[in-house]
Amino acid sequence: MTGLEIRELTRSFGGIIALDDVSLDVHPGEIVSLIGPNGAGKTTLFNCISRIYDPDRGSIRFDDYDLVKMGPDDVVNTGIARTFQNVELFKTMTVIQNLLVGQHSRFSPPLRKGLFWRHANAAIHAFREVFACAARLPTSWREERLARDTAEEVVKFLGLEQVKNIPAGALSFGIQKNVELARALVARPRMILLDEPASGLSHEELGHLGEVIKSVRDEFRVTILVVEHHMELVMPISDRICVLNFGRKIAEGTPAEVQSNPAVIEAYLGE
Amino acid sequence: MDELLQQVAAGLATGSIYGLLALALVLIYRSTTVINFAQGEMAMFTTFVAWTMLHWGTYWLVFILILLMAGGLGALIERVVIRPVEGAPTLNVIIVTLGLFAIFSNVATIVWGGQPQAFSHYPINDETVKLGAVVLSVHDLAIMLFAALIMIGLYVFFQYTPLGLAMRATAQNATASRLMGIRVGRMLTLGWALSASVGAVAGMFVAPIVLLQPPMMLAVLLYAFAAAVLGGLDSPFGAVVGGLIIGVTESLVGTYTPKEWLGPEMALTVTVFIIILVLVIRPTGIFGKRVLRRV
Numbered sequence: 279m280t281g282l283e284i285r286e287l288t289r290s291f292g293g294i295i296a297l298d299d300v301s302l303d304v305h306p307g308e309i310v311s312l313i314g315p316n317g318a319g320k321t322t323l324f325n326c327i328s329r330i331y332d333p334d335r336g337s338i339r340f341d342d343y344d345l346v347k348m349g350p351d352d353v354v355n356t357g358i359a360r361t362f363q364n365v366e367l368f369k370t371m372t373v374i375q376n377l378l379v380g381q382h383s384r385f386s387p388p389l390r391k392g393l394f395w396r397h398a399n400a401a402i403h404a405f406r407e408v409f410a411c412a413a414r415l416p417t418s419w420r421e422e423r424l425a426r427d428t429a430e431e432v433v434k435f436l437g438l439e440q441v442k443n444i445p446a447g448a449l450s451f452g453i454q455k456n457v458e459l460a461r462a463l464v465a466r467p468r469m470i471l472l473d474e475p476a477s478g479l480s481h482e483e484l485g486h487l488g489e490v491i492k493s494v495r496d497e498f499r500v501t502i503l504v505v506e507h508h509m510e511l512v513m514p515i516s517d518r519i520c521v522l523n524f525g526r527k528i529a530e531g532t533p534a535e536v537q538s539n540p541a542v543i544e545a546y547l548g549e
Numbered sequence: 550m551d552e553l554l555q556q557v558a559a560g561l562a563t564g565s566i567y568g569l570l571a572l573a574l575v576l577i578y579r580s581t582t583v584i585n586f587a588q589g590e591m592a593m594f595t596t597f598v599a600w601t602m603l604h605w606g607t608y609w610l611v612f613i614l615i616l617l618m619a620g621g622l623g624a625l626i627e628r629v630v631i632r633p634v635e636g637a638p639t640l641n642v643i644i645v646t647l648g649l650f651a652i653f654s655n656v657a658t659i660v661w662g663g664q665p666q667a668f669s670h671y672p673i674n675d676e677t678v679k680l681g682a683v684v685l686s687v688h689d690l691a692i693m694l695f696a697a698l699i700m701i702g703l704y705v706f707f708q709y710t711p712l713g714l715a716m717r718a719t720a721q722n723a724t725a726s727r728l729m730g731i732r733v734g735r736m737l738t739l740g741w742a743l744s745a746s747v748g749a750v751a752g753m754f755v756a757p758i759v760l761l762q763p764p765m766m767l768a769v770l771l772y773a774f775a776a777a778v779l780g781g782l783d784s785p786f787g788a789v790v791g792g793l794i795i796g797v798t799e800s801l802v803g804t805y806t807p808k809e810w811l812g813p814e815m816a817l818t819v820t821v822f823i824i825i826l827v828l829v830i831r832p833t834g835i836f837g838k839r840v841l842r843r844v
Contacts, residue, residue, distance in 0.1 A: 328728055350727040359728075366725040368718045370838070378711060379718045383730030385711070422711060465729070 280341055281305045281501060282327070282358075282469060287336035289322055296322040297333070298525040304469070309495055309502045311512040313536075314522035315545060320505040321363065323522070324471050328360055329353050340469065354383040359462035360471035363505075365454045369447030373438055373457050376446050377429035380461035384428075385421050425464075432460045435497065436490070452483045463494065469501040470494070476508045484508070488515045513537070521545065551682040556800045558680075562689035564796015565696035566751050570766075570773035571780065571788035572700070573748035579783040580720035580740050581631075583642045587649035589766030589773070591626075591745055592752030594653045595619045596668075597661050599753060600761055603670040612753060616746045623745025627738045635737075657763045665760035673757075692754050699747060700789055707785070716740060720783075768817070772799065775820045778827050781837020790835065795820060 282304040289297040297319045304310045312320045325331040327338055329350040338345040343356040359380075368376050433442050436456055441449055446457055455475060462470050475491070476484055488511050495502050506512050512519065512533070519536045521529040523545040529536050536542055570588060577585045585591075599615045606614070630649065634642050673691050677684050707713040718726045719736040727733055751773075752766065759765050776795045780787025799820065803813040811818065827834060 330724065330728075350724070351730055351732055354728060354730040362725075366722055368721045368725070370721065371714070371717065375714055379714050379726070379731070380729055382711070382715055382718075425711065461729075 279306050279468075280339070281308070282503070283337075283339040284323075284327075285337045285339075287323070287326060287333050287338065289319075289326060289331060289333045295525050297326070299336075300522070300525070300527050302520055302527070302530070304501055304503050306468070306501050307495070307499070308517045309491065309504065309515050311504045311506055311516040311519045312522065313506060313509075313512060313519060314528075317524075318522040319525040320522055321473060322525075324360065324473055324503075324505060327353070327358065327471060354465055354467070357468035358471065359465045359467035359469075361455070361458040361462055361473055361475065363474040363477055365451065365458055367446040367454055367458055367461070370445055372445055373433070373442045373449075373460075374426075374429050376457060376461050377432060377464045378425050380464045381425045381428060381466075383465055384425070428464050428466070432463050435463075436460050451478045452480055455479065459490075459494070463498055463500075466498075467500055469503065472502060472504045472506075474505055474507065476506055476511050484511065487511055491515055552804075553801075554681075554683050556804050557797050558683045558685055559689065560797030560800030561793055562685065562692050562796070563799065564776075564793040565692050566754055566769065566792070567772040567776045567795050568789040568792025569696050569699065569747055569751040569754075570769055571776035571792045572703070572785055573744040573751065574773060574777045575780075575782060575785050575788040576740055576744035576747065578777070579785075580716070580737055581642070582639055583646065584774070584782075585649075585744070586643065586646045586770075587626075587653060588744070588748050589770030590650050590653035590657075591619070591622065592748040592755075593763060593766045594657050595622065595745070595749040596752035596756045596761060596765075597657055600661075600666060600668060600756070608670055608672045615749055615753065619745040619749035620742040623741040623743070624738045626745075627741035631737075631741070632734070654763050661763075663763060665762040668756040668761045671757045688754075688757060695750060695754070696789070699750060700785075703743075703747075703785060712739075771817070772796075772820055775824045777834075778824050779834055781834030783838060784834065784836035787834055787836030795823070798823070 282302075284300060284302045287297050287300045288295070300319070300323065302310075302312075302323075312323065314320055322331065326333045327345065329345060329348055329352070333346060336346075340356050340358060345353060345356065345358075348356070368379060371379070433439055436459065438453070438456060438460060441453060441457075446454060449457065455478070459470075459472070459475070472491070476487055479487065491502060491504070492515055494500065504512070504516075514533075516533055518531060519529075519533055520527060521536060521539070521542050523541075528541045528545060529539045531539070570592065573588050573592075574585060577583060577588075595615050595618065598618065599611050602611045602614065626649065630645060631642065634645055673688050676687050678687060678690060705713075707717055715726070715731045716736050716739060718729065719731060719733050720740075723733050726736075751769070755765060755769055772795050773792065776791035777788050778791070779794060780789070780791030799816040802819045803816040806812055806815040
């Protein structure tokens with residue numbers, strides 16, 4: 279259990295360098311915030327970890343896994359789940375159905391190192407999946423039961439009971455963000471990436487968010503990496519804060535250290 | 550009045566076939582936004598294979614084997630022909646499906662010849678059943694029964710099974726699905742397999758009506774296309790309802806159009822007119838949600 283280790287990560291789009299030689303560690307059980315002005319490269323970093331983007335250079339390791347070698351559909355199997363700034367729910371599905379899809383990885387074959395085993399496993403699993411679905415085998419019953427229980431448990435934890443059978447697309451943006459957090463949690467990850475959890479929330483919802491994030495860390499024993507603008511949210515909950523500006527890491531430390539760092543003050547207040 | 554009821558019932562029976570083929574189109578469209586123009590020809594091809602196999606096996610055994618084989622064929626086409634153009638513009642993929650259309654049509658002509666064949670060994674006979682004022686053949690009833698069973702089966706599959714949910718998730722948001730650990734490519738393959746199987750059922754029920762021959766699915770595909778557009782190209786439920794509406798329309802227009810106004814031939818014209826009308830007035834169809842992509 280070494281947590282997340284990012285080393286010398288670089289990614290450019292055309293001539294613009296979105297991430298420039300960024301290194302960052304997130305230790306198990308920590309809440310680390312990634313802050314910085316718009317266009318600082320925060321979401322690009324998330325998308326590199328999620329493997330939506332390929333980094334030009336550098337490495338991303340999580341526990342024993344080399345994420346750069348993986349596809350986006352492997353990342354959740356290593357124990358990393360995420361949410362999105364603008365919410366990427368399955369809109370015509372109910373909340374519970376979203377949470378069932380969110381557990382897809384729990385019943386996938388475990389990741390193996392060797393290429394042969396991965397393909398053999400995938401083939402066996404694909405066959406089993408179709409077959410079990412057609413025959414409604416006891417294993418698929420049991421897994422489904424387990425998945426429903428987990429979904430209900432997380433629904434209760436996040437207070438979504440009232441809306442659990444409503445299509446996700448019909449809910450308010452704030453509740454959708456909450457559902458997305460639930461969908462990340464049901465995968466039983468060891469680490470969650472939260473992409474601007476506060477954006478678009480009402481003042482009231484914002485007030486609770488800090489407590490929710492902390493209780494998620496404590497109850498589900500997950501490590502949390504947050505991208506966020508709202509300092510009122512970030513300061514009280516973060517163990518450490520990492521500041522990006524124009525793709526470079528300009529500061530890292532406890533909230534107090536970062537707040538008094540001249541480079542940070544200049545990036546936020548200066549031109 | 551009885552005549553009208555009779556025509557509506559007959560329309561519902563043929564409409565079920567259109568609904569099935571429309572369902573096959575929708576299963577592929579909603580996950581890839583591609584209209585598979587080869588859908589009808591694939592069904593024709595598997596029906597010819599079934600006809601050959603009927604020389605050796607009993608009908609229902611062949612029926613089940615053909616569904617499995619059609620699924621395999623659909624999966625194979627997705628993996629071998631469609632996968633390489635997956636990232637390409639929609640138009641490219643459509644042209645690939647047009648190529649498949651030509652291939653299946655020509656291969657069928659080469660292998661089985663162009664002459665119409667009677668779809669022999671069909672176990673459902675032409676006896677009729679009287680339901681109130683309406684007289685329906687057993688064949689018509691079988692079509693409606695099978696269409697209903699398939700639709701209920703698919704509904705349960707997409708609504709209640711983890712695999713069905715994963716397929717819906719893929720159709721709605723591929724990126725998010727990948728991050729849930731869903732193998733999106735595998736779901737697309739499965740979608741093609743499912744679609745080809747559903748299409749094969751349509752073929753098996755068309756053949757006894759129109760005689761088995763390479764062009765037998767051409768008109769059916771057009772009606773199915775109209776049904777899918779009318780119901781909404783991304784809505785399986787809409788495809789079925791659209792199929793029934795088109796079937797009844799065809800039946801009524803065919804019966805009540807005076808001879809001097811084309812007679813039964815008018816049905817095809819009206820169907821094409823419906824396609825145009827829907828695309829102009831409500832491009833998403835009755836039950837569709839997304840805006841139709843211009844292709």
